Amino acid sequence: MSYIATFDLIGCGVFAISGAIIAFQQRVDGIGVVVLATVTAIGGGTVRDLLLDVPVFWLHQPNYIYTIIFASIVTILWINSSRKIPGKSLEVADALGLALFVVMGTEKALSAGVPAVTAVIMGTLTGCFGGLLRDVFANQIPLIFRKELYAVCCISGGLVYVTLLNFLSVHISAIIAFLCVLLLRLAALRWGWSIHVFKFPDHSSH
Amino acid sequence: MSYIATFDLIGCGVFAISGAIIAFQQRVDGIGVVVLATVTAIGGGTVRDLLLDVPVFWLHQPNYIYTIIFASIVTILWINSSRKIPGKSLEVADALGLALFVVMGTEKALSAGVPAVTAVIMGTLTGCFGGLLRDVFANQIPLIFRKELYAVCCISGGLVYVTLLNFLSVHISAIIAFLCVLLLRLAALRWGWSIHVFKFPDHSSH
Amino acid sequence: MSYIATFDLIGCGVFAISGAIIAFQQRVDGIGVVVLATVTAIGGGTVRDLLLDVPVFWLHQPNYIYTIIFASIVTILWINSSRKIPGKSLEVADALGLALFVVMGTEKALSAGVPAVTAVIMGTLTGCFGGLLRDVFANQIPLIFRKELYAVCCISGGLVYVTLLNFLSVHISAIIAFLCVLLLRLAALRWGWSIHVFKFPDHSSH
Numbered sequence: 030m031s032y033i034a035t036f037d038l039i040g041c042g043v044f045a046i047s048g049a050i051i052a053f054q055q056r057v058d059g060i061g062v063v064v065l066a067t068v069t070a071i072g073g074g075t076v077r078d079l080l081l082d083v084p085v086f087w088l089h090q091p092n093y094i095y096t097i098i099f100a101s102i103v104t105i106l107w108i109n110s111s112r113k114i115p116g117k118s119l120e121v122a123d124a125l126g127l128a129l130f131v132v133m134g135t136e137k138a139l140s141a142g143v144p145a146v147t148a149v150i151m152g153t154l155t156g157c158f159g160g161l162l163r164d165v166f167a168n169q170i171p172l173i174f175r176k177e178l179y180a181v182c183c184i185s186g187g188l189v190y191v192t193l194l195n196f197l198s199v200h201i202s203a204i205i206a207f208l209c210v211l212l213l214r215l216a217a218l219r220w221g222w223s224i225h226v227f228k229f230p231d232h233s234s235h
Numbered sequence: 236m237s238y239i240a241t242f243d244l245i246g247c248g249v250f251a252i253s254g255a256i257i258a259f260q261q262r263v264d265g266i267g268v269v270v271l272a273t274v275t276a277i278g279g280g281t282v283r284d285l286l287l288d289v290p291v292f293w294l295h296q297p298n299y300i301y302t303i304i305f306a307s308i309v310t311i312l313w314i315n316s317s318r319k320i321p322g323k324s325l326e327v328a329d330a331l332g333l334a335l336f337v338v339m340g341t342e343k344a345l346s347a348g349v350p351a352v353t354a355v356i357m358g359t360l361t362g363c364f365g366g367l368l369r370d371v372f373a374n375q376i377p378l379i380f381r382k383e384l385y386a387v388c389c390i391s392g393g394l395v396y397v398t399l400l401n402f403l404s405v406h407i408s409a410i411i412a413f414l415c416v417l418l419l420r421l422a423a424l425r426w427g428w429s430i431h432v433f434k435f436p437d438h439s440s441h
Numbered sequence: 442m443s444y445i446a447t448f449d450l451i452g453c454g455v456f457a458i459s460g461a462i463i464a465f466q467q468r469v470d471g472i473g474v475v476v477l478a479t480v481t482a483i484g485g486g487t488v489r490d491l492l493l494d495v496p497v498f499w500l501h502q503p504n505y506i507y508t509i510i511f512a513s514i515v516t517i518l519w520i521n522s523s524r525k526i527p528g529k530s531l532e533v534a535d536a537l538g539l540a541l542f543v544v545m546g547t548e549k550a551l552s553a554g555v556p557a558v559t560a561v562i563m564g565t566l567t568g569c570f571g572g573l574l575r576d577v578f579a580n581q582i583p584l585i586f587r588k589e590l591y592a593v594c595c596i597s598g599g600l601v602y603v604t605l606l607n608f609l610s611v612h613i614s615a616i617i618a619f620l621c622v623l624l625l626r627l628a629a630l631r632w633g634w635s636i637h638v639f640k641f642p643d644h645s646s647h
Contacts, residue, residue, distance in 0.1 A: 059636040060593055061586035075492070080281070080291050085492050091558040105638050146297040161372065166573065168582045170374045174267035181266055224265040226311050286487070286497050352503040367578065376580045380473035387472055430471040432517050 036129050037086075038096050043126035045070040045100035047119060048163055053108055055167050065163050066101040067094075072159035077134055077151045081141045120218055127179075128210035131156040131186040132203050139191070149187035156183040156210075178217040181224060186210035242335050243292075244302050249332035251276040251306035253325060254369050259314050261373050271369050272307040273300075278365035283340055283357045287347045326424055333385075334416035337362040337392040338409050345397070355393035362389040362416075384423035387430060392416035448541050449498075450508050455538035456482040457512035459531060460575050465520050467579050477575050478513040479506075484571030489546055489563045493553045532630055539591075540622035543568040543598040544615050551603070561599035568595040568622075590629040593636060598622035 048069030052062040071087050078085045087093040108114065134155025138148035157173050157180050164171040173179045190206035197205075216222065254275030258268040277293050284291045293299035314320065340361025344354035363379050363386050370377040379385045396412035403411075422428065460481030464474040483499050490497045499505035520526065546567025550560035569585050569592050576583040585591045602618035609617075628634065 053639055056639075057586050058639055059586070060590075060596075061583075062638055064586070064592065079285055079491055080294065082288075082290065082494075084494065088492065088555055088559055091556050094558055094562065109638075109640050143294055144297050146300055147294055150300065165371055165374075165577055166583060167586075168374065168577075168580065171267075171372060174263050174265070174270070174373075179266075180270065184266075226268055226315075227259055227262075227264055228315050285491055286500065288494075288496065349500055350503050352506055353500055356506065371577055371580075374580065377473075377578060380469050380471070380476070380579075385472075386476065390472075432474055432521075433465055433468075433470055434521050 033133070037133060038092060040126040040129040040133075041070040041093050042096050042100040043122045044130075044159060045097040046104045047123050047126075048159075049101045049104040050108070050114055050119065051163065051167070054114070055169065057167060062105060063098065063101045065167060066104070067097050068166055069159045069163040070097050070100075072162040073130060073155045073157060074134065074159070076158050076162075077138065077155050080154070081138060081143065081151065083137075083141055121215065124211055124214040124218070127156045127182065127214060128186065128207045131183045131210050132190060132207050135187045135190050135206070136199070136203065139194075145191040148191055149184060152187035152190070153180060153183035156186075178213065178222050178224065182210050182214045182217065185213055239339065243339060244298060246332040246335040246339075247276040247299050248302050248306040249328045250336075250365060251303040252310045253329050253332075254365075255307045255310040256314070256320055256325065257369065258373070259310075260320070261375065263373060268311060269304065269307045271373060272310070273303050274372055275365045275369040276303050276306075278368040279336060279361040279363060280340065280365075282364050282368075283344065283361050286360070287344060287349065287357065289343075289347055327421065330417050330420040330424070333362045333388065333420060334392065334413045337389045337416050338396060338413050341393045341396050341412070342405070342409065345400075351397040354397055355390060358393035358396070359386060359389035362392075384419065384428050384430065388416050388420045388423065391419055445545065449545060450504060452538040452541040452545075453482040453505050454508050454512040455534045456542075456571060457509040458516050459535050459538075460571075461513045461516040462520070462526055462531065463575065464579070465516075466526070467581065469579060474517060475510065475513045477579060478516075479509050480578055481571045481575040482509050482512075484574040485542060485567040485569060486546065486571075488570050488574075489550065489566050492566070493550060493555065493563065495549075495553055533627065536623050536626040536630070539568045539594065539626060540598065540619045543595045543622050544602060544619045547599045547602050547618070548611070548615065551606075557603040560603055561596060564599035564602070565592060565595035568598075590625065590634050590636065594622050594626045594629065597625055 045066040048066035049062050051069070052065040057065060071093060074086050131152045133152075135148050135152030137155075138151035139145070143151070160179075161171045161173055164173075186206045186209050189209045190202055193202035193205055251272040254272035255268050257275070258271040263271060277299060280292050337358045339358075341354045341358030343361075344357035345351070349357070366385075367377045367379055370379075392412045392415050395415045396408055399408035399411055457478040460478035461474050463481070464477040469477060483505060486498050543564045545564075547560050547564030549567075550563035551557070555563070572591075573583045573585055576585075598618045598621050601621045602614055605614035605617055
């Protein structure tokens with residue numbers, strides 16, 4: 030239990046950093062930075078827990094809040110002193126957080142007794158919905174509607190996890206699904222993979 | 236019970252199609268199409284169930300998810316092959332879905348034991364909130380703030396339903412309220428009805 | 442109990458007025474005015490109750506809905522007849538509503554048994570989240586990301602309240618925390634206080 034909680038806090042911290050950096054890029058200031066960091070870090074898991082009707086995970090565990098505040102402050106100090114926004118290193122950290130959140134969200138949903146397909150959706154929500162809410166609150170078109178395979182990585186990881194559970198132990202299934210999300214996301218970033226479903230008649234008009 | 240579930244699935248499918256079409260019109264691509272279709276189809280009922288503190292309706296019924304995925308794929312294939320977006324026929328289907336959702340949302344709220352005025356709000360949420368969330372996620376001004384009488388149709392249908400229940404059976408009340416929403420909506424579309432509450436001093440400045 | 446319910450209704454009415462005025466300023470019309478007024482008035486408390494997993498406060502108490510509808514109609518009539526938007530008087534009323542909501546939200550969270558730091562967040566949500574949702578629904582950058590110390594006033598009031606409870610009675614703690622939010626907010630408005638955490642390299646480029 031203890032090392033899962035540790036991973037969860039790490040995931041929150043990484044997502045909070047990514048939220049604070051996007052706040053800076055969108056020139057949000059003041060308390061808005063912490064608000065966006067918080068929404069990015071715990072928004073997905075919060076919506077998952079509300080839908081599953083289980084206690085919201087951070088409600089009785091202030092450690093999540095402390096982690097987010099700490100991560101936000103460190104990010105603010107660092108941006109103000111170095112003026113450089115981390116590119117690649119943040120993306121790798123974000124992919125790690127994503128992979129953690131997807132596997133843990135899917136597992137939590139299965140523990141709550143929902144069907145496998147619903148569990149995959151819950152894992153995807155855990156990974157994506159915080160970032161979606163962050164973009165909605167900052168009045169931006171959500172990144173997941175544009176970003177390379179972000180949601181597809183989550184869905185794939187969830188499907189891999191619920192499938193492997195039929196054959197393998199929870200731990201091994203979790204590790205393989207985690208690696209699946211991580212590698213797929215890093216590959217999508219590296220080679221700029223994306224999915225197009227529409228053949229828009231005129232790409233230049235918008 | 237069975238035919239209500241069927242109606243509910245039809246309503247979800249219709250709303251998913253409308254969500255996917257709006258995704259195309261707003262040039263959302265990839266997985267975003269399915270996300271917007273899903274939010275349109277189940278967003279209103281999900282918020283209703285969260286507020287009523289009853290189990291979220293699609294959590295243990297993957298049929299809703301399958302219906303939405305199927306409707307999204309058909310819509311994508313159809314748009315890509317025909318390049319024509321359905322106008323009138325979609326509006327009629329959307330009005331049918333709206334009428335279904337309002338009556339069923341109001342009835343579900345009454346079954347959960349809330350007062351009549353709250354049940355009318357829940358019926359309206361069921362009909363409107365999915366589309367509102369879709370527009371918010373796509374970073375658009377919500378259609379219900381502009382569209383002809385969309386919310387007014389929902390409120391009227393809910394009021395008719397809770398009023399008629401005092402005199403008539405559930406089935407007859409539901410059918411009359413359903414027709415009320417449907418006809419009011421189609422009339423508002425046909426004759427471009429809308430409501431203005433403010434006398435803006437200068438309509439041209441915005 | 443009775444006078445708390447009265448304060449709560451007053452807070453809702455004031456926030457509904459502020460929501461309807463902002464709807465006018467953003468040229469939202471028709472039913473959208475009532476939607477934005479409602480979201481402003483009960484959005485924060487609704488999210489708080491969902492997170493705490495307690496019954497949503499307005500679900501069985503239609504008085505909140507009646508108050509919001511009444512406040513919206515009065516605001517609409519008044520704007521249409523006078524064409525003047527109240528400036529200072531609205532800000533003072535809004536600050537009063539904010540102070541009420543923060544103290545009552547923090548207290549409700551403590552009663553639900555969450556840790557003090559979570560209770561402060563819940564008090565802040567009660568005060569700020571309705572306005573945040575209003576801005577998100579109206580497709581605007583949320584005011585709390587720009588407005589002078591809005592969220593900081595809430596956080597301060599919540600921290601004062603949970604701290605004083607260790608030494609003083611509930612009533613006296615509530616009154617002091619209430620005055621703390623109110624005076625801090627009025628001072629921030631009067632002297633234009635704001636917080637900057639980032640040193641943006643080039644303020645003119647955006």
